Every structure is written in structure tokens, then in C-alpha cells.
Amino acid sequence: MLNHAEASEQFIQDAERTTWHDETLWFVRSKRDKASKVIPEWEDLRDHASQIKDHVLANLGQYLIEFEAKAKANGVHVHWAKDAEEHNQIVYGLVAKHGSKALVKSKSMLTEECHLNSFLTKKGVEVVDTDLGERIVQFRDEVPSHIVLPAIHLKKEDVGETFHQHLGTPKGNKDPQFLTEAARQHLRGYFLAADVAITGVNFAVAETGEFVVCTNEGNADMGAHLAKVHIACMGIEKIIPRRKDLGVFLRLLARSATGQLITTYSSHFAKPREGQEMHIVLVDNGRTRQLARPEFRNSLKCIRCAACFNTCPVYRRSGGHSYHQPVAGPIGSILAPNFDKKSNVDLPFASTLCGSCSNVCPVKINIHEQLWFWRQDLMKEGLAPAGKSLSMKGMAWILSHPKIYRLAGAMGRFVVKNLPFLVNNRLNPWAKQREMPEAPKESFQTWYQSRKS
Amino acid sequence: MSTRDEILRAIQENPLPVKSHPGDFQAYVHSEDPMGDFQASLKTVGAQIFFCKNGHEAQIALDGQYPSMVRYTSQEVVTSGLDLEDVEVLEIQGEFGVGENGAIWLRDDHLPHRVAPFICQHLVIYIRKSTLVGTMHEAYDRLEGSYADFGFFLSGPSKTADIEQSLVIGAHGARSLTVLVMDN
Numbered sequence A: 001m002l003n004h005a006e007a008s009e010q011f012i013q014d015a016e017r018t019t020w021h022d023e024t025l026w027f028v029r030s031k032r033d034k035a036s037k038v039i040p041e042w043e044d045l046r047d048h049a050s051q052i053k054d055h056v057l058a059n060l061g062q063y064l065i066e067f068e069a070k071a072k073a074n075g076v077h078v079h080w081a082k083d084a085e086e087h088n089q090i091v092y093g094l095v096a097k098h099g100s101k102a103l104v105k106s107k108s109m110l111t112e113e114c115h116l117n118s119f120l121t122k123k124g125v126e127v128v129d130t131d132l133g134e135r136i137v138q139f140r141d142e143v144p145s146h147i148v149l150p151a152i153h154l155k156k157e158d159v160g161e162t163f164h165q166h167l168g169t170p171k172g173n174k175d176p177q178f179l180t181e182a183a184r185q186h187l188r189g190y191f192l193a194a195d196v197a198i199t200g201v202n203f204a205v206a207e208t209g210e211f212v213v214c215t216n217e218g219n220a221d222m223g224a225h226l227a228k229v230h231i232a233c234m235g236i237e238k239i240i241p242r243r244k245d246l247g248v249f250l251r252l253l254a255r256s257a258t259g260q261l262i263t264t265y266s267s268h269f270a271k272p273r274e275g276q277e278m279h280i281v282l283v284d285n286g287r288t289r290q291l292a293r294p295e296f297r298n299s300l301k302c303i304r305c306a307a308c309f310n311t312c313p314v315y316r317r318s319g320g321h322s323y324h325q326p327v328a329g330p331i332g333s334i335l336a337p338n339f340d341k342k343s344n345v346d347l348p349f350a351s352t353l354c355g356s357c358s359n360v361c362p363v364k365i366n367i368h369e370q371l372w373f374w375r376q377d378l379m380k381e382g383l384a385p386a387g388k389s390l391s392m393k394g395m396a397w398i399l400s401h402p403k404i405y406r407l408a409g410a411m412g413r414f415v416v417k418n419l420p421f422l423v424n425n426r427l428n429p430w431a432k433q434r435e436m437p438e439a440p441k442e443s444f445q446t447w448y449q450s451r452k453s
Numbered sequence B: 001m002s003t004r005d006e007i008l009r010a011i012q013e014n015p016l017p018v019k020s021h022p023g024d025f026q027a028y029v030h031s032e033d034p035m036g037d038f039q040a041s042l043k044t045v046g047a048q049i050f051f052c053k054n055g056h057e058a059q060i061a062l063d064g065q066y067p068s069m070v071r072y073t074s075q076e077v078v079t080s081g082l083d084l085e086d087v088e089v090l091e092i093q094g095e096f097g098v099g100e101n102g103a104i105w106l107r108d109d110h111l112p113h114r115v116a117p118f119i120c121q122h123l124v125i126y127i128r129k130s131t132l133v134g135t136m137h138e139a140y141d142r143l144e145g146s147y148a149d150f151g152f153f154l155s156g157p158s159k160t161a162d163i164e165q166s167l168v169i170g171a172h173g174a175r176s177l178t179v180l181v182m183d184n
């Protein structure tokens, strides 16, 4: 497997595409800015959301028990899974019980995290992803590169070619309207035929036992309301205490994600419909472990809006697949080492620590600080990538010796100015596809000193 | 030990410092013109809006919007959603609208079937002018104590931008939404 820096290097080979990716995501970020600025109390809302989530994490056990009791009273079956394997077995058990050979699934990052698709496929069950972006990447045998915009790494030509191969659309047709219509017709057949529908969960309300699913396409509802069996899969951190709290989260979610006012559909499932079976699978899969780590606990507040992806200068120019994890971007880089430190050591380093992620996060997670905590943790355990730990140790030493810091700065300016090949070389991965800036003649410190005198 | 108890024990093994729930969100700014906001929001989300004094005006608006299409107006419960597969235009009653985002609250006991507003090709929602609220906080205040087996906020026709971020209206749900705001 390629590490993040190596995979990014491949991604940026196509300069035009990299720029398109970068600019498109930045555009989504700007839409988020616009949508948030029309709400004068936006910052208070973020604070409030963050406090509700803190409260949930401090009382998670109690709220899970309350949610379970209410959901059961509503006639919903509640299952618990400690890890991905158990989650997949539960889902498969339900599918097998109903003798189903195909099922429709709407977007759920949890099922991606558990690799449910490949598990079910091996058991001979066809899984049809119904979110358009997810269907596109499924056809291509890829995984989503973004949690809200799964096919953002692709251009319309790619989608046209993929649909030509899988749906028989005319070769060369790359009109988004036409291709979306083709997918609508194709997936409608599956919606009408499926016995089982799987959905994710955006919020689960302890007070009422309801769960809320947000989509723009309407695919979660098309699946769930036609199928005989609806299985909703959720991480245990998705609980919120009261229905009224949804007012806060639904105002934040879509505006942060895509700059929309709200998603087209915000569906509140309480009871199964007449003759239907409804199941909820509550999944731990490392969440209780993360909860016990004070410095990383906050990451469980995430509502998966992807604002931190869209704003991240590293994500925008390296693409989601370079993170080799179902959840990429800044938040993914904090979640991944909790699953497995060794295979994810590169991710906390895939950041400039600029802090833009923390600034846009609707639930105020200190994302960039946690990346920094992971770096320290990985270094302590001797897992950090060799180059990183050397240069970080060197940096720490320089920073703790002011005189040498000044000297090093002067040397740095000398090097960038007179010997640019030393930093602009192939050993420095950050210099690839980049020109180093011109070095200032004097340092900030000398400039500041001269201004003072 | 069951998985349930194992998970709950893992949580309880690490008691966290007390953090109280912040309560209702009080800081929201009341809109001076929820109807103006609603109208603007519906435009943003790609829906049509008509103000009608009576049923006659509503019919004229719909004849103009959906000429020569069959309109399904029955609220009678159907047992299989598949029976609605060919519905062209569905007319339903919404509970109330939300100014800030154009969302309309719908509940399943006012629908022929839960899938109806998703499977139809075009959707028409009637709402009463007097039901409008400004923000989602007011919306949930209004929902306090009212309980639906299935209910949802709908804002605009179904859409996607999954192909190169080009907005396409009509993904899996309705291809168009017409909102008729009735005087009473």
C-alpha cells in the first residue's frame, strides 16, 4: 500500500485535474461560508452543538440505554455490535433470514468502515449502492474519495465512460443531466424489487427512539419505504438527547457540508410501517476505546459534514484516496490511528496544521491539535515515519535554543536564496510540483528589532 | 457477557467529568418576514411557489404547472407502495413551513403511503399561510408533543451534484416541487 505522500504524488501527476479538484472543493468551502454568514448566531450555534455533544459523550451509556428502550417500544429491533465483524454478521443474518439475494443501500460511512459490501458480496448477496456518487465508484470498483461527495475525484468524461460500460449509455455522452437520468432509471428497478434496504443514521434521538437520515437524492427513503426490511446502521456516538436538539444540528449540517440551507430530505423514522420490519445496529468498533482517550475523545463529536475536507489544503491537493481509509481528510486522519496505528502512521502527518479544519468544524472539534497529539504519540512509540521524526526532533531542539533558532533562520534564508536545490530537491516531498518562495532579505526578527529602535 | 453489556461496561469504566446539557438554543434571531424568507428559500432550492386565495386559484396554478398530466389527489391508504409507481403528480397536505430553509414538515398519516412523495414524478404540497415559522428551533417547538410514526422535512425537489458538481434536479425522488400557500 502506498503511504499518503506517495499516493499524493501520483494524484498530482495530472496538474490540470489537481487544480480542478482543488478549486472545486474550495468553491464548496466558499458556499459554506456564504450559507453560514446569513445566520447571525452561527458561532453560538456551533458552541451549542459542541456542548450538546460533550454532554452526550459524558453520558453515552445512559443515552444508549434510553434510546434502546424507546426504539424497542416503537417496535424496532435493536442490535449491538462490538466490531465490524459482528456488525457484518448481524446484517448478513437478517438478509439471509429473509432469503434476500440483493439489497439497496444508501450512504453510510459506517458500513464503509466495516467493509460491509465486500463481506456481503463474498456471501453471494448483491449490494447496490443507491447514492449516485457511490453507485459511480461502485461500478468502477473504487471506494468513495469524500464522505459527502463520493465521486469528487472523477470528471464527467470518466462517469460517461463508466456508464457507457455498465449501463450502455452512448459512448462519449458526458452530460450530467443525461447521465443522472440514466442512473435514475437503472436504480428505480432495484428500489422496486429490493426486499431489504440498508441506510445510515445521521442522528438518533434518545428521548423518542427516532433516527434521522438526511439525503438530497431521496434514495434512503425510496429504499426504506418500499423494502420489507429496513436495517439502519449507526455508530454509538450518533445519539443526541432530545428531539429539539435536532434544530441545532439540522441548521449546521447542510450549511457546513455543501452550503445548502438544509438537505432536501430530513427523514425521522420512529416506527416501522404496517407489515415492515425495522432494525437498528448500534456499533462500537473502537469508539469506546477512543472515548477513553482524553486527547482524542472529541473526535467522536463529528457529524460527518466534510467541511474539514473541503477547507484542507492538503486534502484538496492530494485527493481522498491518498488517505487509504474510508473516512479521509483531517477527521479521518484522527480516527484512523485509533483502528490501527501502524498502518496509519502517515495520516496525522498529512497536514500543515494550519487549523482551518478546526475553524470550520460545526461541532468545534480541535482537529489540528489532535493531529499534533497523534504525531507525538506515534513518535513516542517509535512509529513515526523516519524522515519526520528526525526533522521533528531537530526542529524541537532548534526551537528550544533561541540563539541557534536565529542562526538557523539566517541559514535557511541563505540556503533558499543561494542554494535552492537543497530544499527544492527530490528528497523533500513537499517540494514536488512546487516552487520554493523567494527568501526575504531580513528575518521577521531583525525587521522587528529595527522597527523598535 | 452480551455485546450490549460489554459496550456499556466499556463506556462506564471511564466515567467522564460532568457536562450539563446546554438546554434550548435561545440565541436565535427572529425573522421579521418569515413568508419572504420562505419564498426566497424555495427559490434557492428549486421549488415553485404560488399564493392562492381559494381552491379555484390553486387549480388554475396547477393546470398551468402540469398541463395534461394526471394528478393523484386521494389520501386513502394504499398497502403497497408499488401501486404508486406510475403516479405523475401527487398532491398532498403539508403541516407547516420553515422560512429559513424552505422546509415543509410532512407526516405519514397524511399520505397514501410513506413512499408516495418520493416515488411520484412531481410533487404538489398545500400549506396554510398561518402555519409558517421562522427557524428550525421554532419548528421543533411546534413539533413538541406531536408524534408521527414517520415524518420528514422536505425542502425542494430531489437533486444531486455528484457528477462534477453540476446540479441536476430529479435524482431519485420528485423531479419538481410546487408549493401552494393557501390563505387559510
Ligand code: SF4
Pocket (backbone or CB within 6 Å): A301, A302, A303, A304, A305, A306, A307, A308, A309, A331, A357, A360, A361, A362, A363, A364, A365, A367
Ligand atoms: S470533524 Fe467537524 S468539520 Fe470534519 S466532518 Fe466532522 S463535523 Fe464536519
